Amino acid sequence: MFTRAIVRKPCEAIVNGLTTANLGAPDYALACEQHQDYVTALQECGLQVTELPALKDYPDSCFVEDVALLTQHCAILTHPGALSRKGEVAYITAALNAFYSSTQAISDKGHAEAGDIMMVGSHFYIGLSERTNLIGANEIIRILSKHGLSGSTVKMKELLHLKTGVSYLENNNLLAYGEIMSHPDFAEYRRIEVHEDEQYAANSLWINGTILLPKGFPNTLKAVQQLGYETREVAMSEFQKIDGGLSCLSLRF
Numbered sequence: 285m286f287t288r289a290i291v292r293k294p295c296e297a298i299v300n301g302l303t304t305a306n307l308g309a310p311d312y313a314l315a316c317e318q319h320q321d322y323v324t325a326l327q328e329c330g331l332q333v334t335e336l337p338a339l340k341d342y343p344d345s346c347f348v349e350d351v352a353l354l355t356q357h358c359a360i361l362t363h364p365g366a367l368s369r370k371g372e373v374a375y376i377t378a379a380l381n382a383f384y385s386s387t388q389a390i391s392d393k394g395h396a397e398a399g400d401i402m403m404v405g406s407h408f409y410i411g412l413s414e415r416t417n418l419i420g421a422n423e424i425i426r427i428l429s430k431h432g433l434s435g436s437t438v439k440m441k442e443l444l445h446l447k448t449g450v451s452y453l454e455n456n457n458l459l460a461y462g463e464i465m466s467h468p469d470f471a472e473y474r475r476i477e478v479h480e481d482e483q484y485a486a487n488s489l490w491i492n493g494t495i496l497l498p499k500g501f502p503n504t505l506k507a508v509q510q511l512g513y514e515t516r517e518v519a520m521s522e523f524q525k526i527d528g529g530l531s532c533l534s535l536r537f
């Protein structure tokens with residue numbers, strides 16, 4: 285169960301966020317509105333949400349998930365592989381000090397963004413991507429193991445971040461897209477396939493029994509509901525334009 289979440293408000297520079305999506309630039313006002321509804325959805329799931337102020341110099345800074353990995357036992361600061369995002373880490377540190385007695389960091393040689401890290405109980409799958417390298421992943425695994433947690437690396441071919449293509453819905457259920465459907469590392473899970481025309485919905489979020497899904501992906505919504513979950517849709521169009529999914533907008537712990 286999660287009790288808290290940290291989010292950061294979008295900034296006006298969000299129009300310059302990194303993207304491969306080809307969907308145009310986000311509308312700042314609409315992004316703020318959607319972000320506010322996202323916060324409401326987290327609160328509806330019982331979370332106490334800390335809202336950090338916008339960082340005007342960091343277009344992608346609302347995607348707080350990438351700059352830290354939070355567990356029940358430790359907080360690990362990551363080291364983003366994207367140059368324009370490195371400076372975001374310093375700003376999350378102060379916020380974490382309110383909740384953790386200490387934070388740990390990885391070295392300069394290690395790159396990691398926690399959008400590549402999927403928690404399954406006490407195990408953490410770490411996708412190796414253009415943003416997360418083996419040095420960073422191994423350093424994170426070393427820190428996790430000091431706290432009685434485990435981790436393993438996942439080779440990927442196509443995804444921006446591991447969680448762009450897969451979400452753990454608890455109860456052995458994985459919402460999966462593309463290469464994850466046949467990936468040997470996930471053979472032990474029940475994989476619910478997200479089809480190509482709804483691939484953005486592969487990044488959905490389990491919060492205390494409710495699944496948050498991006499709005500507008502009816503087949504994925506139905507598949508999740510058929511598994512017996514409560515669901516809550518959140519409009520995400522402006523974040524989708526810069527490759528940001530539901531999980532990216534918060535740190536949950």
Ligand code: CIR
Binds near residue numbers: 303349448
């Ligand atoms: C980026 O490319 O870094 C942002 N535009 C999107 C980050 C998405 N984060 C995530 O998937 N965890």
